[in-house]
Amino acid sequence: MGAGHTSSAAPGSMRRFHAARWDEPVIFELSVPGARGVLPPRPDREVPELTPDERVPEAIRRRIPPALPELSQQAVLRHYLRLSQETLGADVNIDVGQGTCTMKYSPKVNEQLARSPRLAELHPLQDERTVQGILEVMYRLDLLLREISGMDAFTLQPGSGSQAIFAAAAMLRAWHASRGEFPARDEIVTTIFSHPSDAAAAHVAGFRIVTLRPGPNGYPELEELRAVLGPRTAGLFITNPEDTGIFNPRIAEFTAAVHEAGGLCVYDQANANGLLGITRAREAGFDACFFNLHKTFSTPHGSGGPACGALGVRAHLAPFLPSPVVTFDGTAYHLERDRPDSIGKVRTWYGVPEVHLRAYAWIMSLGAAGLRSVAESAVLANNYLLERVRRIRGVAVPWPDRRRLEQVRYSLELGNGWPTSASTTGPATTPGSCRSPSRWSRPSRTRPASSTSTRPPSSAWPRRRTRTRSACEPRRTRAWYTGTTTARWTTRHGGR
Numbered sequence: 001m002g003a004g005h006t007s008s009a010a011p012g013s014m015r016r017f018h019a020a021r022w023d024e025p026v027i028f029e030l031s032v033p034g035a036r037g038v039l040p041p042r043p044d045r046e047v048p049e050l051t052p053d054e055r056v057p058e059a060i061r062r063r064i065p066p067a068l069p070e071l072s073q074q075a076v077l078r079h080y081l082r083l084s085q086e087t088l089g090a091d092v093n094i095d096v097g098q099g100t101c102t103m104k105y106s107p108k109v110n111e112q113l114a115r116s117p118r119l120a121e122l123h124p125l126q127d128e129r130t131v132q133g134i135l136e137v138m139y140r141l142d143l144l145l146r147e148i149s150g151m152d153a154f155t156l157q158p159g160s161g162s163q164a165i166f167a168a169a170a171m172l173r174a175w176h177a178s179r180g181e182f183p184a185r186d187e188i189v190t191t192i193f194s195h196p197s198d199a200a201a202a203h204v205a206g207f208r209i210v211t212l213r214p215g216p217n218g219y220p221e222l223e224e225l226r227a228v229l230g231p232r233t234a235g236l237f238i239t240n241p242e243d244t245g246i247f248n249p250r251i252a253e254f255t256a257a258v259h260e261a262g263g264l265c266v267y268d269q270a271n272a273n274g275l276l277g278i279t280r281a282r283e284a285g286f287d288a289c290f291f292n293l294h295k296t297f298s299t300p301h302g303s304g305g306p307a308c309g310a311l312g313v314r315a316h317l318a319p320f321l322p323s324p325v326v327t328f329d330g331t332a333y334h335l336e337r338d339r340p341d342s343i344g345k346v347r348t349w350y351g352v353p354e355v356h357l358r359a360y361a362w363i364m365s366l367g368a369a370g371l372r373s374v375a376e377s378a379v380l381a382n383n384y385l386l387e388r389v390r391r392i393r394g395v396a397v398p399w400p401d402r403r404r405l406e407q408v409r410y411s412l413e414l415g416n417g418w419p420t421s422a423s424t425t426g427p428a429t430t431p432g433s434c435r436s437p438s439r440w441s442r443p444s445r446t447r448p449a450s451s452t453s454t455r456p457p458s459s460a461w462p463r464r465r466t467r468t469r470s471a472c473e474p475r476r477t478r479a480w481y482t483g484t485t486t487a488r489w490t491t492r493h494g495g496r
């Protein structure tokens, strides 16, 4: 695949995308001793006058100089331009978001804001009084996210979605412990098509994981959930729509059942494009939820780059939020650190301010109606792409009659005569764009008898044709691809 609209192509026309291949060495191999790209300004007059001992204490002085590459500016520029063309050429061609399972629109104007020296040159140790502007942005972003989710307080500290899940799990543990119920309550229930981090990060936080599998509708049956709930239930961590793109319409009954069993519920809304302005975590009965600002809210997903998993909670969990939180006393903004019940820090400083600023600008530029139109456009675009992709030979979609929200999981079976290049046969050719079949075998320690298999029912899954392969025939390869589309909202952005 790899065709997409380009801004330079005539409206409605499609262009084949061919990723550039540059055989680019790593930057250290390009190093030329003595080459310089930047000549740093000379230090203040006083610094050279200090003795070496005064400048850097002996104990932390380097024995060997750092192994930094030495390159001219042009060499650096060309190196990174070539690399950028290899990563799907996002800036020069297709409009497909590079993050997993997400449709997104990351306006370049927000990039300009984030790169302003007024923000980039802030130092995290600056006195609060000198960073009132960015603290105000964080505070206001917190209020906007409360409105979008129905939660009562947010932390912008977690540096990723997985870290937000870890923070949420640590808070659930602290909440149960404060009531004398941890470690007795040590089980987190999740679903096989929730994001794997929901299970992994909760496990790292000290919980045992119970995994539910989908029923005939593409999501677990309520009875399956009830069967695993009990006095050990600490909570439910769930992605909805799940990674299949299928939305569980009985979610409020799920959260009610978990509450009845004494657990709390955390909503993974890392990809909220299909939900904005339409449904909120609070009304679905959740105690906490998080958004990946680096997916839905304007920061490009850098495949591990600067990010934020903005984590919101209802009032009963607020005391456990990571410290500090941004507060406003009517006159000035503060970083409140005196929080005795806080789980502590999950990341240095207060997260990544550039990501916060982009999210704030994005929400403010769209407004409430704009956010809703993001969701409507995202769902429409996703289902449009689904219809196009499913016509491709070899593509199958599980639960084919179920509507999708903002993503689709396809199975692509490649056989004789099909391209076998790395970009079409491997399960993980592009960081984050595909998932390997190993997801089916996520370990589950305490799966109920009815949930022993992690595969969906065979009736719901495309059947493999069996035939003998001749020795010279290319190997059949099965890969799982997550279909993603870019949400375009013509109303606010002039039909781009």
Ligand SMILES: Cc1ncc(COP(=O)(O)O)c(C=O)c1O
Pocket (backbone or CB within 6 Å): 100, 101, 159, 160, 161, 162, 163, 195, 197, 198, 239, 268, 269, 270, 271, 292, 307, 309
């Ligand atoms: C639904 C969902 N939850 C959680 C995550 C984890 O987020 P991150 O990659 O920022 O750790 C992702 C990212 O792929 C996701 O799609």
